[in-house]
Amino acid sequence: MSAIPDLKGGRTLPSVFEDPEGYMRDFQTRMASMVERASSLGDAMAGASATAASPDGEVEVTVGVGGALQELRLGPGIRQMSAVSLAEMIKAVYRQAADSAGRNATGALAEVFGEDNELVRQARARSEGQE
Template identity: 40%
Template sequence: MSDTPLQRPSIFDDPEGYLQDFQRRTSAMRDKAQDLQQAMSEAKSTAVSDEGEVTVTVNVSGGLEDLQLDREVRHLHAETLRTLILDTYRRAAEQSGEQMDAVMERVLGADAETMSVYRDARQRYGG
């Protein structure tokens, strides 16, 4: 990558070039936003407990989408089942966060300043 900054047309020296560059950049931003929106709407993560009794699916924000319980859960103590569900949910939510990180990197670029802000927010707020 070059060390020289990208030269954009000046609105004063090249108003037509400036407008074309502006339209190109806004179009690229719109495309990225659409890609991100599509990826977020499709992103779901599923985790299964070690013995397969509990299956949890969450969306990109960690919201519960589906919970499936195997017939064998009828024989589990309530506290054991609660722990299985919560642990499985946490794994699914963690996977969802990792999946979202990958989507953000793909859309924004791993070295983009916006990606750095995103990573800081995830770290700070536990996303």
């Protein structure tokens, strides 16, 4: 046997025993590709945050990947609101921003790995509430 089938990629990998140099070249190529993808994913995820605002601009929230609150801005209109109303508005605007950031992150995954990737399909199902 001179080669090993690559079940995921549909191609044949060189055998480490019969073609060690070919195996190492292929290994290095695959590792370089993984490093490139990781770098691309890091860049894409860094830009996946999202901002949402209440209709009249009283509350503005920026959320990063994974739901991390990055920024909260409160406008002067909050002075006329009750604490309960303000809290509800902050939560609603946060949910909007978090949903948008989740969609952005899924889009970033799709850019790097392609739409047919299982990770992308799972992320889409989660962001659409179909887990």
